[in-house]
Amino acid sequence: MNFEKFQKMVGNQPAKIEAQTDKKGEGTILLEGRGLELMALSMQIAQDVIEKTHTDVENYCGMLKEGISGKNDDSKADEESKEESKSITKEQFKEAWKKVMDDLLDDKDLDATKVLLFSMVSTKCANDMCEYLFGEGFKDE
Secondary structure (H helix, E strand, O other), X not given: XXXXXXXXXXXXXXXXXXXXXXXXXXXXXXXXXXXXXXXXXXXXXXXHHHHHHOOOHHHHHHHHHHHHHXXXXXXXXXXXXHHHHHHHHHHHHHHHHHHHHHHHHHOOOOOHHHHHHHHHHHHHHHHHHHHHHHOOXXXXX
16 A cells, blocks of 8 residues: 555544654654554655655665664564564464364264365365465475
8 A cells, every 4th residue: 555545544634743852862752643644644754854855765764663673674683583473373373273173073063074074175275275374385284
């Protein structure tokens, strides 16, 4: 979604950001409005700062990340973090699927044929969803 679509989605509601800094570099910020309007307003501020300082967008974003996190951006660490989050999510998906299968096997109202058929179909669907979401299936799990 681009900035213009985001602004149209949010609508035009009152928002206000007042920021001041002193000679020591210490700042105070006053925020008024909903989070979405404040985000749109901060996007506009970023756009104006980028234009007035002739800063590259990537460099500006890097400075924001550094300022927020208090350290230099480490792309490798960021990629490792994404991979770790991905594996945690995949693990949670597998655990949820196993829980559904355990509940199914414990269901006394279904006969063995229905349980077998459902487990085969649901395993195929879960594997397909896992491939779609994570780029790989369950791998004989």
